[in-house]
Amino acid sequence: MRLLLGPDAPRDVAVDDLAGLYARPADAPDGPWIRACMISSLDGAATGPDGLSGGLNNEPDHAVFGALRGLVDAVLVGAGTARDEGYGPADVPIVLLSRGGRVPDGLRDAEPGRVVMVVPAGAEHLGEAEQVLGADNVWVVGEDEIDFAALRDRMTAAGWREVTCEGGPTTLAALLAAGLIDEVAATVVPRVLAGEHARMSMGPDVDVDLDLISLLEQDGTLLGRWRVRR
DSSP states (O other): OOOEETOOOOOEEGGHHHHHHHHHTTTOOOEEEEEEEEEEEOOOSOOOOSGGGTOOOOOHHHHHHHHHHOOSSSEEEEHHHHHHOOOOOSSOOOOEOOOOOOOOGGGGOOOOSEEEEEOTOOTTTTTHHHHHHGGGGGGESSSSSHHHHHHHHHHHTOOOOOEEEOOHHHHHHHHTTTTOOOOOEEEEEEOOOOOOOOSSSSOOOOOOOOOEEEEEEETEEEEEEEEEOO
């Protein structure tokens, strides 16, 4: 892997170097540093021919994804994405965002505390989520919609310093609109898909300025790290 832009660039980067390259910035403000980790084709498709983001993954993307998972205190993901992509328990808590509160099948048997469900008070399956995960692992924030400011407060109270958001596109758009995303780590794979595919973010209009921190390349795949401009 080659670092094209970033500290001491250009230079070769080994997989073991990725954790340092993507670490929480020294000047990060207090509270959790929330990084979006996303992937797309060159023409903007966020899913492969199978309709899943996994259909785009390749070796360099897996390397960065693994490094990011090793850095974080929790993984934030939409419940629908976790269900579609076949999420299972991880080494850190999986934090599911859901308006309905239905726990994906692959996460229902996780050890207590390994899965946290974030729902509004009006979630249809709130009681079921509390029964499956335990009431302490179901965070009720907001009435009809998730209150993202309150969610950030809960993550701060949990002592989480690094959190990775793994999508999907509507979750990313909502978090960007709420101002919760601090950084975007985006992989662009050298493929053109056309057709009807989700974009990396989808939902109400947002306009967020970013600063490019680093850019890696391997076999035509570009892996960038952008910091949200405050």
